[in-house]
Amino acid sequence: MEKIQNIQAGWLIDGSGDAVRENMLIRMEKGTFREIRPVCASEPPLGNFLDLSDYTLLPALADAHLHLFMSGTADQEIREKQLDADFSEMKTVISDHLKQLMHCGVLAVRDGGDYAAHALRFRDECADPAEIRVCIKAAGKAWRKEGRYGRLIGRPPGKNRNLAQAIAEESQTADHVKIVNSGLNSLKHFGKETPPQFRPEDLAAGIRQAHEMGQKVMVHCNGRLPVKEAVEAGCDSVEHGFFMGKENLWRMAERQTFWVPTAITMKAYAQQLPSGSAEAGIAQRNYEHQLKQISRAKEMGVPVALGTDAGSLGVFHGRAVAEEMKILMRAGYSLPQAVQCAASQSMKLMGIPNRGRIVPDSEATFIAVKGKAENITETEKEMLLFLSGKQIYPASV
Numbered sequence: 001m002e003k004i005q006n007i008q009a010g011w012l013i014d015g016s017g018d019a020v021r022e023n024m025l026i027r028m029e030k031g032t033f034r035e036i037r038p039v040c041a042s043e044p045p046l047g048n049f050l051d052l053s054d055y056t057l058l059p060a061l062a063d064a065h066l067h068l069f070m071s072g073t074a075d076q077e078i079r080e081k082q083l084d085a086d087f088s089e090m091k092t093v094i095s096d097h098l099k100q101l102m103h104c105g106v107l108a109v110r111d112g113g114d115y116a117a118h119a120l121r122f123r124d125e126c127a128d129p130a131e132i133r134v135c136i137k138a139a140g141k142a143w144r145k146e147g148r149y150g151r152l153i154g155r156p157p158g159k160n161r162n163l164a165q166a167i168a169e170e171s172q173t174a175d176h177v178k179i180v181n182s183g184l185n186s187l188k189h190f191g192k193e194t195p196p197q198f199r200p201e202d203l204a205a206g207i208r209q210a211h212e213m214g215q216k217v218m219v220h221c222n223g224r225l226p227v228k229e230a231v232e233a234g235c236d237s238v239e240h241g242f243f244m245g246k247e248n249l250w251r252m253a254e255r256q257t258f259w260v261p262t263a264i265t266m267k268a269y270a271q272q273l274p275s276g277s278a279e280a281g282i283a284q285r286n287y288e289h290q291l292k293q294i295s296r297a298k299e300m301g302v303p304v305a306l307g308t309d310a311g312s313l314g315v316f317h318g319r320a321v322a323e324e325m326k327i328l329m330r331a332g333y334s335l336p337q338a339v340q341c342a343a344s345q346s347m348k349l350m351g352i353p354n355r356g357r358i359v360p361d362s363e364a365t366f367i368a369v370k371g372k373a374e375n376i377t378e379t380e381k382e383m384l385l386f387l388s389g390k391q392i393y394p395a396s397v
């Protein structure tokens, strides 16, 4: 029988949103947390002991919205190549992204789609758990309306077929369904909204169909009407949700619909576009507007899961998660609450309930970051990664 392993942690963020606790003892057995309690000064020395008293422990993180087929690079040549790559080239690209994610403590991802369903194929053909330690949830190709935004990530249902029929026929092997129900944010006119892509009844039927197949539905939507119709149609998460407005936040709080704000996308645009250009200025205003919406969502009790849209211009796989956590903190979340969004809330949305919290009986999958809790979002921190109680990064000693 495997022995109990004991860890002393300098600081602990357990993923529930509760305050940081200092000097904690974590006991694990068979890859599961058994007991979590303060270190007792008078107790005799424990066997099988790992001293992490100068580390902060927190649950492994998740990115609930990214695109594994694209890199965040601003190098136009690389971006174009990735949009035209066949699966054999794409395998290396995706595998590199997953390594980058793992090195940032991200052990679960929800892919929001690509035009060739490369990420879904990778999940099926290449994600050997002995090699790829990141749990991949993939949508395959997203659904969009003919002639509307979303060509790079999906396709329309096609002629003589509505959204629900298309989902029934082609989304069976996916983990979840992705529907695109608006355009992108304008970088020319601040706050310009686009109309919904699908009729409300078609959207609702599509979502019902996915739910009958046991799949959740993530809906790309910005602006008041596209978000309203997605929430009322019963979507599981609103993706982006820029300029959705207060009424939608109330609606989502009432229904407990998840929001994945991906605020980093606009911050990255503001940094990547030519400095001083009108587009960079509008991207910055979009970002600031989103910060206000996030603060409001927090006050209203909208469940927020952390997603980054990594693969978007200037948004890099892995490190974008800490960046988005800092953005949540700028909007009023405490550090433990931001971790909660990136861990337990994202895992819940992704259907991985045994990860994302450091509590008895959940899977002992966690990260240990060198230093005090308040410094963990700093980049390039020394980090240890544990999967089911075993250290997997750096290679176990």
Ligand SMILES: [Zn+2]
Pocket: 065, 066, 067, 112, 309
């Ligand atoms: Zn996306």
